[in-house]
Amino acid sequence: MRQWSLVSGLIVAALPMLAGAQPAGGPPPRPDRIVLLHAGTLLAVPGSSPQRRMTVVVRNDRVAAIAEGFLTEPPGGSGGAVVQVVDLSDRFVLPGLMDAHVHLEHEPAFNRRRAERGDRYPPASGTPGTKAEGAVNAMIYARRNLAAGFTTVRDLGSDDQAVFAVRNAINAGRMVGPRILLAGSAIAVTGGHGDSTPIPATGHDETRLADGTCDGAIECRKAVRYQYKLGADVIKFTSTGGFGSNTGLEPQLFGDEIEAIIATAHLLGLKAAAHAYSPVAIKDAVRAGVDSIEHGFLLDDEGIALMKKSGTFLVPTLSASYPPPIFRIPDPPSVKLRNEHRAFERAYAAGVKIAFGTDAGTFTHGDNAKEFGFMVGFGMKPMDALRSATVMTAELFGIAAEAGTLEPGKLADVVAVKGDPLADVATLKTIDFVMKSGVIAKRDGAMLEPFSYPPPSP
Numbered sequence: 378m379r380q381w382s383l384v385s386g387l388i389v390a391a392l393p394m395l396a397g398a399q400p401a402g403g404p405p406p407r408p409d410r411i412v413l414l415h416a417g418t419l420l421a422v423p424g425s426s427p428q429r430r431m432t433v434v435v436r437n438d439r440v441a442a443i444a445e446g447f448l449t450e451p452p453g454g455s456g457g458a459v460v461q462v463v464d465l466s467d468r469f470v471l472p473g474l475m476d477a478h479v480h481l482e483h484e485p486a487f488n489r490r491r492a493e494r495g496d497r498y499p500p501a502s503g504t505p506g507t508k509a510e511g512a513v514n515a516m517i518y519a520r521r522n523l524a525a526g527f528t529t530v531r532d533l534g535s536d537d538q539a540v541f542a543v544r545n546a547i548n549a550g551r552m553v554g555p556r557i558l559l560a561g562s563a564i565a566v567t568g569g570h571g572d573s574t575p576i577p578a579t580g581h582d583e584t585r586l587a588d589g590t591c592d593g594a595i596e597c598r599k600a601v602r603y604q605y606k607l608g609a610d611v612i613k614f615t616s617t618g619g620f621g622s623n624t625g626l627e628p629q630l631f632g633d634e635i636e637a638i639i640a641t642a643h644l645l646g647l648k649a650a651a652h653a654y655s656p657v658a659i660k661d662a663v664r665a666g667v668d669s670i671e672h673g674f675l676l677d678d679e680g681i682a683l684m685k686k687s688g689t690f691l692v693p694t695l696s697a698s699y700p701p702p703i704f705r706i707p708d709p710p711s712v713k714l715r716n717e718h719r720a721f722e723r724a725y726a727a728g729v730k731i732a733f734g735t736d737a738g739t740f741t742h743g744d745n746a747k748e749f750g751f752m753v754g755f756g757m758k759p760m761d762a763l764r765s766a767t768v769m770t771a772e773l774f775g776i777a778a779e780a781g782t783l784e785p786g787k788l789a790d791v792v793a794v795k796g797d798p799l800a801d802v803a804t805l806k807t808i809d810f811v812m813k814s815g816v817i818a819k820r821d822g823a824m825l826e827p828f829s830y831p832p833p834s835p
C-alpha cells in the first residue's frame with residue numbers, strides 16, 4: 378500500500394533533528410530525545426506473554442530497545458540526548474491501538490444537533506454537512522480517537538477534502554491526532570450505499586468522481602484512480618446496501634465492477650476494503666482479492682472458508698450493530714441481524730483473520746474501546762482482542778514493519794492503562810497514557826496542553 382502519508386509525516390517530524398539540514402548560522406540542531414518508559418507490565422507483542430518490570434527505551438520517534446528492569450540511564454549512555462524518565466511502573470503498557478474503520482467527519486450527536494436546528498440535512502445519511510464542518514469535526518474527533526489510545530485509525534469514507542487536510546496537518550506535525558489512513562469517498566454505484574450525488578444527477582463527471590460514484594468497470598477504475606490522485610491510502614467500496622442509506626443489504630455491484638475496483642486499487646499499491654452484508658457480495662469480493670470485509674454480518678460458511686483460504690480480514694464493527702440511544706430506534710434491525718447470524722463468532726472459531734474496527738462515527742468518537750467488550754462477550758479471548766487491534770490491524774494496513782508491536786526500530790506508539798486488560802478488557806475504555814511516534818500526548822489520564830511538535834525552523 379502507499380505509505381506516503383505515513384512516511385512523509387516521519388520525514389517532516391525528523392527534519393529538525395538532522396544536523397546537516399540546518400543552514401549555516403541557523404539555530405543549533407535540536408538534541409535527540411530519549412524517553413525511558415518504566416512499564417510495570419509490558420505487553421510488547423500482543424499474542425506473546427506480558428513481562429513484568431521492563432523499560433521501553435524510546436529515541437526520537439522510535440523504540441530503540443526493550444530492557445529488563447527499570448533503567449535510569451539509556452543503554453550505552455545518552456550521547457548528548459535529552460533524557461526523560463516516565464514512571465508507568467504501576468501500569469499495564471501495550472502498543473498503541475488501531476481502529477480499522479472510523480468516519481472522522483461526523484458522529485450521531487453532531488448529526489442530531491444539525492437536524493434539531495432544522496438544517497436541510499438528513500441526519501442518518503452520515504454526511505457531515507458542509508465541507509468546513511466536516512474539517513472541524515475531523516480535527517476534534519481525530520484528537521478524541523488519540524485520547525482513547527488509538528494511535529492509528531483508518532477512515533473508510535468521508536468527504537474528499539476535509540479528512541485529507543486533517544491527515545496532512547497531523548502528519549506535518551501542525552496538529553494533534555492519530556496517524557490517519559484514509560479512503561476518501563467510498564466507491565459506490567449510482568443509487569447505491571454511498572451515492573450522495575444530487576438528484577437529478579448533475580451529469581458533471583467531477584461531481585460523481587469526487588463522490589466515488591461509478592457504473593461499469595471503466596468508470597469504477599476511474600473512480601478509484603481519482604481517490605488515489607487525491608491522496609487516498611486505501612480504497613473503500615460499498616458492495617451492498619447498508620443501514621444508513623436504507624438501500625437494503627443485497628449486492629449492488631456487478632462482478633466486473635468489483636474486480637475493476639480491487640484490481641485498480643492493487644495496481645496502485647492500495648488495499649481494498651469492501652462494505653458488504655450479503656453473503657454473495659462477500660464471496661464475490663473475496664474471490665476478487667479484497668483485503669478486508671467490513672461488517673460482513675451475513676457471512677455464510679462458504680464465505681468463511683473462502684476468507685480463511687485467502688487470508689482475507691474480517692473487520693467486525695460490532696459496535697455499529699448496536700445503534701446509540703440518540704437515534705431512538707426501537708428494535709434496531711442491525712442488532713437482530715447480527716445476533717441471528719453470529720458471523721463474528723463463527724469466523725473467529727474458524728480462524729478467519731480479524732482486524733479490530735468499530736465504525737466510530739456511527740457512535741461517539743472516543744468510545745471505540747467498547748468494541749473490545751463486544752468481542753470478548755461474543756467469545757474472543759482477551760489476548761486475541763488486543764492482537765486484533767495491534768498486530769492484525771498493522772498487517773491489514775500494510776504497516777506491520779512500522780507499527781503494531783513494541784520492538785526496536787518500530788514507531789514508538791505506546792498506551793498504558795491501570796489494571797490488567799487481559800483480565801478485563803473494559804480497562805481499555807480508560808486510557809491513562811498515550812505516546813504517538815515518541816511524543817507523549819496524554820499522561821495521568823489527561824491530554825497534555827500544549828501538545829505540539831517543535832515548530833519548523835525559520
Ligand SMILES: [Zn+2]
Pocket residue numbers: 478479480533534736
Ligand atoms: Zn462505516
